[in-house]
C-alpha cells in the first residue's frame with residue numbers, strides 16, 4: 540500500500556507583501572516565484588523528492604525520505620536568501636489527497652495565509668525510517684499522444700496551449716475525484732500524477748474519461764518506489780515502453796528501492 544508523504548509549502552503573508560507599500564512590479568514577482576520554485580526543485584530534488592509549483596505562492600511536494608530536519612533546513616535556506624519566508628506542513632496518508640488534506644489543515648490551524656504573525660511555521664510528521672517501503676510512492680507520468688504532430692506543428696502556440704490545458708484540466712479533476720490522486724502539469728504535454736494504489740484498469744478509466752470529455756488522447760507510464768525520484772524514473776521508463784509497444788498504460792512491475 541502507498542504511504543505518501545506530502546508537504547504543503549506556502550509563502551507567508553505573500554498577498555499583502557505583493558502590494559506593500561504599493562503594488563510591486565509584476566516582472567519582479569514572476570522572477571521571485573520562478574526562482575523560488577527552481578531553488579525548491581533542487582533542494583527537494585537533491586534529496587530525492589519532487590515538488591510541483593501548483594499556484595507558485597503555494598507548492599506541493601512529495602517528500603518521502605526527507606526527515607523533519609531536512610524540511611527545516613530547506614525552510615531556513617529560503618528564509619535566509621529571499622525577501623519572503625515560507626511555512627511548511629508535512630503529513631502522510633494512504634492516499635496523496637488525504638496526506639495533503641492533513642498537511643493543509645495543520646497549516647490553516649497555525650494561521651491564515653495572510654496572517655502577519657504566522658511566519659516560518661513547520662508542522663507535521665514524517666515517516667520513520669523503519670516503516671518506509673519500496674511501494675510507498677506511486678507516480679504516473681501522463682503524456683499526450685503525438686502532441687507535436689497533432690498540435691505543436693499544426694496550430695499556433697496559444698491554440699496548442701489550450702488543447703494541452705484542456706486535457707490537463709479534465710485529467711486533474713477526474714484523478715482527484717475518482718482516484719484520490721494529485722496531478723500536476725510539468726511542461727510540454729506532460730502531467731505527473733501522485734497516486735494511491737491504482738491498477739491498470741483505473742488508468743485506462745482516466746484516459747477514457749479525458750478522451751470522452753475533451754478529445755485529448757493520453758498514455759501513461761507508472762512507477763513505484765521508496766522515493767518520488769525512484770518512482771518517477773520508473774514511470775518515465777514505463778512511458779518509453781508505451782511508446783515502444785503502443786500500449787496506453789504501462790505499470791513497471793519491479794519496484795525500485
Ligand SMILES: Nc1nc2c(ncn2[C@@H]2O[C@H](COP(=O)(O)OP(=O)(O)OP(=O)(O)O)[C@@H](O)[C@H]2O)c(=O)[nH]1
Nearest residue numbers: 682683684685686687688725726727728729775782
Ligand atoms: N517535464 C517533462 N516534459 C517532457 C518530458 N518528455 C517530453 N516533454 C515535453 O513534451 C514535449 C513533447 O514531447 P513528446 O511527448 O516526446 O512528443 P509527442 O509529439 O507527444 O510524441 P509521443 O509522446 O511519442 O506521442 C517536449 O517538447 C517537452 O516539452 C518529460 O519527461 N518531462
